[in-house]
Amino acid sequence: xxxxxxxxxxxxxxxxxxxxxxxxxxxxxxxxxxxxxxxxxxxxxxxxxxxxxxxxxxxxxxxxxxxxxxxxxxxxxxxxxxxxxxxxxxxxxxxxxxxxxxxxxxxxxxxxxxxxxxxxxxxxxxxxxxxxxxxxxxxxxxxxxxxxxxxxxxxxxxxxxxxxxxxxxxxxxxxxxxxxxxxxxxxxxx
Numbered sequence: 415x416x417x418x419x420x421x422x423x424x425x426x427x428x429x430x431x432x433x434x435x436x437x438x439x440x441x442x443x444x445x446x447x448x449x450x451x452x453x454x455x456x457x458x459x460x461x462x463x464x465x466x467x468x469x470x471x472x473x474x475x476x477x478x479x480x481x482x483x484x485x486x487x488x489x490x491x492x493x494x495x496x497x498x499x500x501x502x503x504x505x506x507x508x509x510x511x512x513x514x515x516x517x518x519x520x521x522x523x524x525x526x527x528x529x530x531x532x533x534x535x536x537x538x539x540x541x542x543x544x545x546x547x548x549x550x551x552x553x554x555x556x557x558x559x560x561x562x563x564x565x566x567x568x569x570x571x572x573x574x575x576x577x578x579x580x581x582x583x584x585x586x587x588x589x590x591x592x593x594x595x596x597x598x599x600x601x602x603x604x
Contacts, residue, residue: 428536429544432553432595437529438542439599445525452508453521455501456482458596461543461565463487464518472510477502481582486566493566494582498591500600549595556590564590 430438435458442454456467465487474483475497482505484493497505518539526533547565550556561567563586591597 429541429548430531430537431545432549434529434531435542435545435549435596436599437531438525439596441525441529443600445528448504448508449513450521450525451504453518454525455504455600456484457539457542458546459498459501459594459600460484460493460495461546462539463543464515464539467539468513468515468518470510475505475510477506484566488566491566495564496584496587496591498594498597498600500597504600546596550590553595554590554593556593560586560590 439454439458442450445451453467456462456470460482462484463486466484469485469487470482474485476482480497480502481494482497484495485491486493522539523533543565547561547567550561550564551558556564563583
Protein backbone atom coordinates (compact mmCIF):
# COMPACT_ATOMS: atom_id res chain seq x y z
CA UNK A 415 0.00 0.00 0.00
CA UNK A 416 1.43 3.44 -0.90
CA UNK A 417 2.46 5.76 1.92
CA UNK A 418 0.48 8.93 2.35
CA UNK A 419 2.52 12.06 2.91
CA UNK A 420 0.96 14.53 5.31
CA UNK A 421 1.53 18.11 4.23
CA UNK A 422 2.97 20.52 6.77
CA UNK A 423 2.27 23.40 4.39
CA UNK A 424 -0.76 24.89 6.08
CA UNK A 425 -1.58 27.24 3.18
CA UNK A 426 -3.33 24.55 1.12
CA UNK A 427 -6.20 24.16 3.59
CA UNK A 428 -9.45 26.15 3.65
CA UNK A 429 -8.80 28.98 6.05
CA UNK A 430 -9.61 32.55 6.99
CA UNK A 431 -6.71 34.89 6.32
CA UNK A 432 -5.19 36.79 9.24
CA UNK A 433 -6.87 39.97 7.97
CA UNK A 434 -10.25 38.23 7.85
CA UNK A 435 -9.77 36.92 11.41
CA UNK A 436 -8.94 40.43 12.60
CA UNK A 437 -12.16 41.69 10.94
CA UNK A 438 -14.13 38.91 12.66
CA UNK A 439 -12.59 39.83 16.03
CA UNK A 440 -13.44 43.50 15.59
CA UNK A 441 -17.07 42.74 14.73
CA UNK A 442 -17.41 40.21 17.56
CA UNK A 443 -15.98 42.68 20.10
CA UNK A 444 -18.28 45.47 18.88
CA UNK A 445 -21.36 43.21 18.92
CA UNK A 446 -21.93 43.70 22.64
CA UNK A 447 -23.12 40.10 22.79
CA UNK A 448 -21.12 38.17 25.39
CA UNK A 449 -21.78 34.79 23.75
CA UNK A 450 -20.45 36.03 20.41
CA UNK A 451 -17.45 37.64 22.09
CA UNK A 452 -16.58 34.48 24.04
CA UNK A 453 -16.97 32.18 21.03
CA UNK A 454 -14.63 34.36 18.96
CA UNK A 455 -12.18 34.96 21.81
CA UNK A 456 -11.80 31.22 22.29
CA UNK A 457 -11.78 30.31 18.59
CA UNK A 458 -9.23 32.95 17.59
CA UNK A 459 -6.99 32.40 20.62
CA UNK A 460 -6.75 28.59 20.74
CA UNK A 461 -8.19 27.31 17.45
CA UNK A 462 -10.55 24.68 18.86
CA UNK A 463 -12.91 22.69 16.67
CA UNK A 464 -16.60 23.65 16.77
CA UNK A 465 -17.47 20.64 18.93
CA UNK A 466 -14.73 21.61 21.37
CA UNK A 467 -16.17 25.12 21.71
CA UNK A 468 -19.64 23.68 22.37
CA UNK A 469 -18.24 21.32 25.03
CA UNK A 470 -16.73 24.10 27.20
CA UNK A 471 -18.54 24.46 30.53
CA UNK A 472 -18.13 26.83 33.47
CA UNK A 473 -16.21 24.09 35.32
CA UNK A 474 -13.55 24.27 32.57
CA UNK A 475 -12.76 27.90 33.41
CA UNK A 476 -10.33 28.44 36.29
CA UNK A 477 -10.07 32.14 37.23
CA UNK A 478 -7.54 31.58 40.04
CA UNK A 479 -5.19 29.66 37.74
CA UNK A 480 -6.24 31.82 34.78
CA UNK A 481 -6.68 28.74 32.62
CA UNK A 482 -9.26 27.13 30.36
CA UNK A 483 -9.64 23.42 29.64
CA UNK A 484 -10.59 22.39 26.13
CA UNK A 485 -11.83 18.81 25.72
CA UNK A 486 -10.52 17.56 22.39
CA UNK A 487 -12.88 15.84 19.98
CA UNK A 488 -10.16 13.48 18.87
CA UNK A 489 -9.40 10.94 21.60
CA UNK A 490 -11.19 13.02 24.25
CA UNK A 491 -8.05 14.46 25.78
CA UNK A 492 -7.96 17.72 27.73
CA UNK A 493 -5.87 20.70 26.66
CA UNK A 494 -5.29 23.26 29.37
CA UNK A 495 -4.27 26.76 28.30
CA UNK A 496 -3.46 30.03 29.98
CA UNK A 497 -6.05 32.75 29.38
CA UNK A 498 -4.37 36.00 28.31
CA UNK A 499 -5.47 39.11 30.21
CA UNK A 500 -6.95 40.57 27.02
CA UNK A 501 -9.75 37.99 26.89
CA UNK A 502 -10.22 37.32 30.62
CA UNK A 503 -13.10 39.84 30.99
CA UNK A 504 -15.08 37.90 28.38
CA UNK A 505 -14.12 34.41 29.49
CA UNK A 506 -14.66 34.90 33.22
CA UNK A 507 -18.08 36.60 33.05
CA UNK A 508 -19.78 34.14 30.67
CA UNK A 509 -22.04 31.39 32.02
CA UNK A 510 -21.29 28.69 29.39
CA UNK A 511 -24.82 27.43 28.70
CA UNK A 512 -25.32 24.49 26.37
CA UNK A 513 -25.41 25.74 22.79
CA UNK A 514 -26.12 23.83 19.60
CA UNK A 515 -24.01 23.43 16.49
CA UNK A 516 -26.65 25.50 14.66
CA UNK A 517 -26.32 28.36 17.16
CA UNK A 518 -22.55 28.26 16.83
CA UNK A 519 -22.82 28.31 13.04
CA UNK A 520 -25.29 31.21 13.16
CA UNK A 521 -22.89 33.21 15.34
CA UNK A 522 -20.09 32.72 12.80
CA UNK A 523 -22.24 33.59 9.80
CA UNK A 524 -23.73 36.68 11.47
CA UNK A 525 -20.32 38.05 12.42
CA UNK A 526 -18.83 37.21 9.01
CA UNK A 527 -21.75 38.91 7.27
CA UNK A 528 -21.29 42.14 9.25
CA UNK A 529 -17.52 41.96 8.68
CA UNK A 530 -17.98 41.41 4.95
CA UNK A 531 -16.03 38.16 5.16
CA UNK A 532 -17.06 35.24 2.95
CA UNK A 533 -18.09 31.95 4.52
CA UNK A 534 -18.04 29.87 1.37
CA UNK A 535 -18.65 26.15 1.94
CA UNK A 536 -16.27 24.63 4.49
CA UNK A 537 -15.20 28.05 5.80
CA UNK A 538 -16.23 27.45 9.39
CA UNK A 539 -14.60 27.40 12.83
CA UNK A 540 -12.15 24.88 11.43
CA UNK A 541 -11.13 27.55 8.91
CA UNK A 542 -10.39 29.87 11.86
CA UNK A 543 -8.27 27.05 13.30
CA UNK A 544 -6.38 26.74 10.01
CA UNK A 545 -6.02 30.52 9.76
CA UNK A 546 -4.58 30.64 13.28
CA UNK A 547 -2.10 27.88 12.39
CA UNK A 548 -1.06 29.79 9.25
CA UNK A 549 -0.58 33.00 11.24
CA UNK A 550 1.38 31.24 14.00
CA UNK A 551 3.65 29.63 11.41
CA UNK A 552 4.09 32.27 8.73
CA UNK A 553 3.58 35.53 10.67
CA UNK A 554 4.83 34.65 14.16
CA UNK A 555 7.42 32.12 12.96
CA UNK A 556 6.62 29.19 15.26
CA UNK A 557 7.87 25.72 14.38
CA UNK A 558 5.36 23.00 13.49
CA UNK A 559 5.94 21.08 16.74
CA UNK A 560 5.05 24.09 18.91
CA UNK A 561 1.97 24.86 16.83
CA UNK A 562 0.89 21.22 17.06
CA UNK A 563 1.31 21.16 20.84
CA UNK A 564 -0.58 24.44 21.26
CA UNK A 565 -3.51 23.52 19.00
CA UNK A 566 -3.67 19.84 19.92
CA UNK A 567 -2.75 18.66 16.45
CA UNK A 568 -0.73 15.50 16.23
CA UNK A 569 2.17 16.22 13.93
CA UNK A 570 4.66 13.48 13.30
CA UNK A 571 2.51 10.62 12.08
CA UNK A 572 2.17 7.34 13.95
CA UNK A 573 4.70 8.18 16.68
CA UNK A 574 2.59 11.10 17.82
CA UNK A 575 -0.63 9.13 17.52
CA UNK A 576 0.46 7.21 20.61
CA UNK A 577 1.19 10.36 22.61
CA UNK A 578 -1.29 10.62 25.43
CA UNK A 579 -2.92 13.50 27.25
CA UNK A 580 -1.62 16.88 26.31
CA UNK A 581 0.26 18.11 29.38
CA UNK A 582 -0.34 21.64 30.60
CA UNK A 583 2.60 23.60 29.26
CA UNK A 584 2.42 27.15 30.64
CA UNK A 585 5.88 27.94 29.24
CA UNK A 586 4.71 27.11 25.71
CA UNK A 587 1.48 29.07 26.22
CA UNK A 588 3.44 32.08 27.49
CA UNK A 589 5.76 31.92 24.48
CA UNK A 590 2.95 31.58 21.97
CA UNK A 591 0.63 34.11 23.63
CA UNK A 592 3.48 36.67 23.78
CA UNK A 593 3.76 36.41 19.97
CA UNK A 594 0.17 35.39 19.14
CA UNK A 595 -1.02 37.26 16.06
CA UNK A 596 -4.50 38.04 17.43
CA UNK A 597 -4.06 38.78 21.16
CA UNK A 598 -3.60 42.51 20.64
CA UNK A 599 -6.94 42.77 18.84
CA UNK A 600 -8.70 41.80 22.07
CA UNK A 601 -7.12 44.70 24.07
CA UNK A 602 -9.57 46.78 26.08
CA UNK A 603 -13.00 45.30 26.69
CA UNK A 604 -15.77 46.83 24.57
